[in-house]
Amino acid sequence: MEAPALRWLDPPGGPAIALLDQTRLPAEEAIVTCTDVPGLVDAIRRLVVRGAPMLGVAGAFGVALAAYRGDDVAAAAASIESARPTAVNLGWGVRRAFAAYRQALQGQSQDPERVAARAVVAEARSIAAQDAAASASMARHGLALIPPGARVLTHCNTGALVSGGEGTAFAVILAAHRAGRLAKLWIDETRPLLQGSRLTAYEARRAGLPHAVLADSAAASLLAAGAVDIILTGADRIAADGSVANKVGTYSLAVLARHHRVPFVVVAPVSTIDLDTPDGAGIEVEQRPADEVTSVSGVPVAPAGTPAYNPAFDVTPPSLITAIVTERGIARPPAAGTLRVLTAGSGKVEGPLAAAHVERWWS
Amino acid sequence: MEAPALRWLDPPGGPAIALLDQTRLPAEEAIVTCTDVPGLVDAIRRLVVRGAPMLGVAGAFGVALAAYRGDDVAAAAASIESARPTAVNLGWGVRRAFAAYRQALQGQSQDPERVAARAVVAEARSIAAQDAAASASMARHGLALIPPGARVLTHCNTGALVSGGEGTAFAVILAAHRAGRLAKLWIDETRPLLQGSRLTAYEARRAGLPHAVLADSAAASLLAAGAVDIILTGADRIAADGSVANKVGTYSLAVLARHHRVPFVVVAPVSTIDLDTPDGAGIEVEQRPADEVTSVSGVPVAPAGTPAYNPAFDVTPPSLITAIVTERGIARPPAAGTLRVLTAGSGKVEGPLAAAHVERWWS
Numbered sequence: 001m002e003a004p005a006l007r008w009l010d011p012p013g014g015p016a017i018a019l020l021d022q023t024r025l026p027a028e029e030a031i032v033t034c035t036d037v038p039g040l041v042d043a044i045r046r047l048v049v050r051g052a053p054m055l056g057v058a059g060a061f062g063v064a065l066a067a068y069r070g071d072d073v074a075a076a077a078a079s080i081e082s083a084r085p086t087a088v089n090l091g092w093g094v095r096r097a098f099a100a101y102r103q104a105l106q107g108q109s110q111d112p113e114r115v116a117a118r119a120v121v122a123e124a125r126s127i128a129a130q131d132a133a134a135s136a137s138m139a140r141h142g143l144a145l146i147p148p149g150a151r152v153l154t155h156c157n158t159g160a161l162v163s164g165g166e167g168t169a170f171a172v173i174l175a176a177h178r179a180g181r182l183a184k185l186w187i188d189e190t191r192p193l194l195q196g197s198r199l200t201a202y203e204a205r206r207a208g209l210p211h212a213v214l215a216d217s218a219a220a221s222l223l224a225a226g227a228v229d230i231i232l233t234g235a236d237r238i239a240a241d242g243s244v245a246n247k248v249g250t251y252s253l254a255v256l257a258r259h260h261r262v263p264f265v266v267v268a269p270v271s272t273i274d275l276d277t278p279d280g281a282g283i284e285v286e287q288r289p290a291d292e293v294t295s296v297s298g299v300p301v302a303p304a305g306t307p308a309y310n311p312a313f314d315v316t317p318p319s320l321i322t323a324i325v326t327e328r329g330i331a332r333p334p335a336a337g338t339l340r341v342l343t344a345g346s347g348k349v350e351g352p353l354a355a356a357h358v359e360r361w362w363s
Numbered sequence: 364m365e366a367p368a369l370r371w372l373d374p375p376g377g378p379a380i381a382l383l384d385q386t387r388l389p390a391e392e393a394i395v396t397c398t399d400v401p402g403l404v405d406a407i408r409r410l411v412v413r414g415a416p417m418l419g420v421a422g423a424f425g426v427a428l429a430a431y432r433g434d435d436v437a438a439a440a441a442s443i444e445s446a447r448p449t450a451v452n453l454g455w456g457v458r459r460a461f462a463a464y465r466q467a468l469q470g471q472s473q474d475p476e477r478v479a480a481r482a483v484v485a486e487a488r489s490i491a492a493q494d495a496a497a498s499a500s501m502a503r504h505g506l507a508l509i510p511p512g513a514r515v516l517t518h519c520n521t522g523a524l525v526s527g528g529e530g531t532a533f534a535v536i537l538a539a540h541r542a543g544r545l546a547k548l549w550i551d552e553t554r555p556l557l558q559g560s561r562l563t564a565y566e567a568r569r570a571g572l573p574h575a576v577l578a579d580s581a582a583a584s585l586l587a588a589g590a591v592d593i594i595l596t597g598a599d600r601i602a603a604d605g606s607v608a609n610k611v612g613t614y615s616l617a618v619l620a621r622h623h624r625v626p627f628v629v630v631a632p633v634s635t636i637d638l639d640t641p642d643g644a645g646i647e648v649e650q651r652p653a654d655e656v657t658s659v660s661g662v663p664v665a666p667a668g669t670p671a672y673n674p675a676f677d678v679t680p681p682s683l684i685t686a687i688v689t690e691r692g693i694a695r696p697p698a699a700g701t702l703r704v705l706t707a708g709s710g711k712v713e714g715p716l717a718a719a720h721v722e723r724w725w726s
Contacts, residue, residue, distance in 0.1 A: 026666045186672065189656060189664070191554060191578040197657060197665035205666050212670040213656055215554040217579040217612025221648075221677040224614065249580025251587065252619065259618045285584075293552060293578055294560060296659040301552070302560035303389045303568050307575040309549070314584040 005054055005161045006128075008061050008121060009033075015068035015117075017061050019049045022161060022195075026202040037066050037076045044083040044090070047193065051162020052236045052272050053131045055084070056093030060124035063097035067117035073101055085284045086245055086313050088237040088274040097123050128164035134269040134327035135165030142172030142232070142267055142325040146181050150229045153186040153219060156247035157199035158234035158267070168267040169232040170203065172325065177209050185211040186228060188219060190247060192292040192310065216249050223260040231257050235268035235324075242318030242334030243280030244268075248311050254320035263322040266334070270326045273343050280315040288312050368417055368524045369491075371424050371484060372396075378431035378480075380424050382412045385524060386556075389565040400429050400439040407446040407453070410556065414525020415599045415635055416494045418447070419456030423487035426460035430480035436464055448647045449608055449676050451600040451637040460486050491527035497632040497690035498528030505535030505595070505630055505688040509544050513592045516549040516582060519610035520562035521597035521630070531630040532595040533566065535688065540572050548574040549591060551582060553610060555655040555673060579612050586623040594620050598631035598687075605681030605697030606643030607631075611674050617683035626685040629697070633689045636706050643678040651675050 007018040017040060021030040032048050034040040040062045043049055049058045059080050066076030077098045081091045097120050104119035105112050146152070152173055159170030166174055176182040185204055190196035197213045204211040214222065222228050231253055237245040244250070244266050257264035277283055290308035295301060302308075323332035324339070331338035372379040380403060384393040395411050397403040403425045406412055412421045422443050429439030440461045444454040460483050467482035468475050509515070515536055522533030529537055539545040548567055553559035560576045567574040577585065585591050594616055600608040607613070607629050620627035640646055653671035658664060665671075686695035687702070694701035 027663065188580075189554070191552070191580060194664045197669065201665045201669045205669070212672050213665055214672040215579070215611065215656055217551075217554060217615050218672060218674060218677070220615035220618060221611065221674055222672065224677070248578065248584065252580050252583035252615070255583060255619055255622045256615065259622070293576055297662040297664065299660040299662060300390065301557045301660065302564045302576055306560065306564045306568070309575050309577040309581060309585065311581060311584055314581070314587070 005049060006058055006061065008064070008124065010121075011068070015065050017058070017065060019043055020161070021048050022050055022199060023047055025198055034065070036069065037062055037071060037079060040065065041079055041083045044080070051157065052087045052089045052234060053164070053168065053269055054162040055087045056089035056271060057124060057128045057131060057164055059090045059093035060097035060120070060127050063094055063101060064117060064120040064124050067101055067113070067120045070113065073098065084286055086236050086286045089271050092271050093127055096127060131163055131269065132165030135163050135167055135171045137327035138168060138267050138269065138325055139166065139171040139175035141327070141330055142265070143175040143179060145230065145263070145265055145323065145325070145330075146172065146176040147229055148181050149183045150176060150181050151184040151186065151227055152176065152182065153188070153222065153228045153231045153253070154200065155188040155196065155233045155249055155253055156190045157195040157203070159200065159203040161199055161203065162234070168234040168269070170200065172232055172267055173209070174207060177207065182209060185209050186219070186222060187211055187213045188216045188249065188253075189213050190249060191216055195247070216252070219253060220256050223256050223262060228262055230263045230265060232265050232267055235266050235272050236313055237277065237283055238266070238268060238273045238324065238339065239277040239279050239283060240275045240336055240339060241279040242321060242324065242331070242336070242339060243283065244316045244321060244324070245280070245283045245285065245313045246316070248314045251314040251316045254316040258320050264320060265323050265325060266321055267325040270328055270343050273326070273339055275340065275343060280317055283315055285315065286312040368412060369421055369424065371427070371487065373484075374431070378428050380421070380428060382406055383524070384411050385413055385562060386410055388561055397428070399432065400425055400434060400442060403428065404442055404446045407443070414520065415450045415452045415597060416527070416531065416632055417525040418450045419452035419634060420487060420491045420494060420527055422453045422456035423460035423483070423490050426457055426464060427480060427483040427487050430464055430476070430483050433476065436461065447649055449599050449649045452634050455634050456487075456490055459490060494526055494632065495528030498526050498530055498534045500690035501531060501630050501632065501688055502529065502534040502538035504690070504693055505628070506538040506542060508593065508626070508628055508686065508688070509535065509539040510592055511544050512546045513539060513544050514547040514549065514590055515539065515545060516551070516585065516591045516594045516616070517563065518551040518559065518596050518612055518616055519553045520558040520566070522563065522566040524562055524566065525597070531597040531632070533563065535595055535630055536572070537570060540570065545572060548572050549582070549585060550574055550576045551579045551612060551616075552576050553612060554579055558610070579615070582616060583619050586619050586625060591625055593626045593628060595628050595630060598629050598635050599676055600640065600646055601629070601631060601636045601687065601702065602640040602642050602646055603638045603699055603702060604642040605684060605687065605694070605699070605702060606646065607679045607684060607687070608643070608646045608648065608676045609679070611677045614677035614679045617679040621683050627683060628686050628688060629684055630688040633691055633706050636689075636702055638703065638706060643680055646678055648678065649675040
């Protein structure tokens with residue numbers, strides 16, 4: 001696992017999971033090393049590691065950590081899965097890893113626990129590798145939606161910090177840059193935790209993208225000025241009807257996009273699609289502590305004890321979403337039918353779906 | 364002038380203007396004392412003193428300061444007027460004070476400069492007193508628009524810190540609280556300078572209002588949840604067609620209000636209405652430094668040198684505004700006709716206008 005955000009450490013250095021502390025970027029590149037499951041759960045809750053695809057990878061390595069340590073692996077898996085409620089990938093990664101563990105335990109070997117632990121690490125690495133491949137495929141599909149000279153607006157952070165590869169929406173943006181189509185990347189700072197200005201600006205700078213950050217509420221005036229051609233975001237959970245839970249502020253952008261007739265596109269791997277959640281009303285939205293809003297980098301910005309409304313996510317209905325780009329093709333419009341085809345897992349849906357649903361709407 | 368935000372100091376302690384430093388609230392209640400016009404211009408630019416009505420008062424006292432000091436008063440007036448481009452009240456207050464100065468100079472006295480200086484102080488005090496009276500009148504008119512049990516959303520800061528009285532939108536909110544109609548005040552934190560969480564939460568706490576702050580981008584999910592009954596904001600400049608320039612993010616709220624069918628109401632004195640600016644396109648929007656976005660309270664939150672799009676204001680078209688509440692009545696809808704009646708200065712337009720334009724739309 002070579003992603004910048006997470007490294008697995010085998011014994012004797014481990015077992016451990018080394019995380020790049022995303023709460024301290026860009027000021028410092030500090031590493032948090034989790035040597036047990038409670039440490040990992042705390043790191044997930046504190047957003048040391050974050051972002052839908054990366055939470056799947058981290059959850060799987062958490063199961064590996066429990067298996068290597070000889071913990072109660074089922075209890076550990078349940079604990080990791082419940083660390084944060086909204087991102088579906090976390091539970092998905094944990095369950096994939098736990099299934100690999102149980103299957104390996106049933107095999108015949110002299111040291112089944114050790115063999116099973118190795119199997120979980122292999123499964124977690126496979127999840128990361130598949131995520132990298134999915135990133136590349138999402139980038140390829142998404143690129144077809146980016147016009148030449150595009151001014152792209154994005155929200156939160158969706159790059160290599162959240163992925164085994166180059167990410168979701170950010171992978172599409174990088175592809176657009178390499179194809180010479182990116183005129184400007186507008187980055188919402190993404191309050192309260194500023195993942196846009198702290199993390200996406202950091203990644204944009206490293207990649208040499210033309211970019212600028214803005215207060216989230218300034219996006220409306222950019223749209224009114226005609227300075228945005230397309231909005232791209234990631235997703236934390238996509239319900240069966242195409243409703244998208246993503247970082248708070250995403251829904252606000254979707255409403256603004258509709259008002260200004262700008263395409264609003266979500267980029268996410270199919271593992272983010274949760275057919276067991278029928279619609280947006282069924283998505284549990286994590287409420288986070290008030291002090292994320294009332295202080296910034298530890299400095300109070302409101303009177304002590306001020307209450308805050310601080311949902312981590314909001315839910316965008318499919319009627320406001322132009323398209324959902326996945327590694328298997330594009331759901332356009334996002335709806336029960338298109339999402340079911342993409343998640344069917346029958347393999348080669350990519351070609352016909354892309355053909356059926358991708359249109360170059362700017363031409 | 365007894366407003367908390369600004370005090371005039373006569374000789375021998377002065378001439379000087381003592382400003383409550385709004386950039387340091389709520390952490391500390393520090394005073395910045397301006398003893399000359401460049402000091403005042405700097406304080407206005409740094410937002411030590413801010414808010415449309417208070418800028419009118421500050422501008423007038425700035426002319427008094429120049430007159431007392433024996434400066435070139437015309438040059439000083441021009442310098443103060445151009446300190447910030449968007450708020451129309453600044454230039455309005457300066458011009459009123461300068462007119463009083465010139466008129467007093469023409470009078471016969473042994474010490475015309477000293478008499479003129481005193482006349483300017485009197486005029487500035489009169490502006491502040493009129494603003495206090497206007498606040499009370501706006502509160503009375505605006506209260507008619509607030510339903511019982513109202514959950515009100517506001518943006519930026521519009522209370523006693525920006526006014527000779529209780530402010531604009533905040534004065535209406537206080538009136539609603541006293542009338543027992545305010546169930547909750549939702550306060551947008553108002554990035555980049557956090558006037559909502561720093562200043563409005565501070566005023567709400569002192570007044571005992573039920574309140575909570577939120578990241579600006581979280582307002583959309585509150586609206587989607589049906590948790591907002593009305594949105595109230597102030598204004599920095601209102602064009603003849605009813606377009607409103609106000610703190611960046613106001614336009615975003617207006618679009619969201621329309622999408623969710625929630626009334627969007629602007630509260631401002633008639634001195635904010637600028638009939639010389641025909642429409643929104645004619646309003647110059649101040650662009651502010653990038654570091655207001657890329658750092659918070661001096662702590663960097665983006666990689667060094669990250670560019671930022673940082674307009675101080677945005678412009679909301681009249682089609683998205685339900686009503687404009689002034690001290691002379693309510694313009695509903697906001698349009699050239701209703702605004703011209705309000706600004707005509709013919710005195711008693713209050714009664715018929717209120718009757719014609721105020722409807723209790725929640726009943």
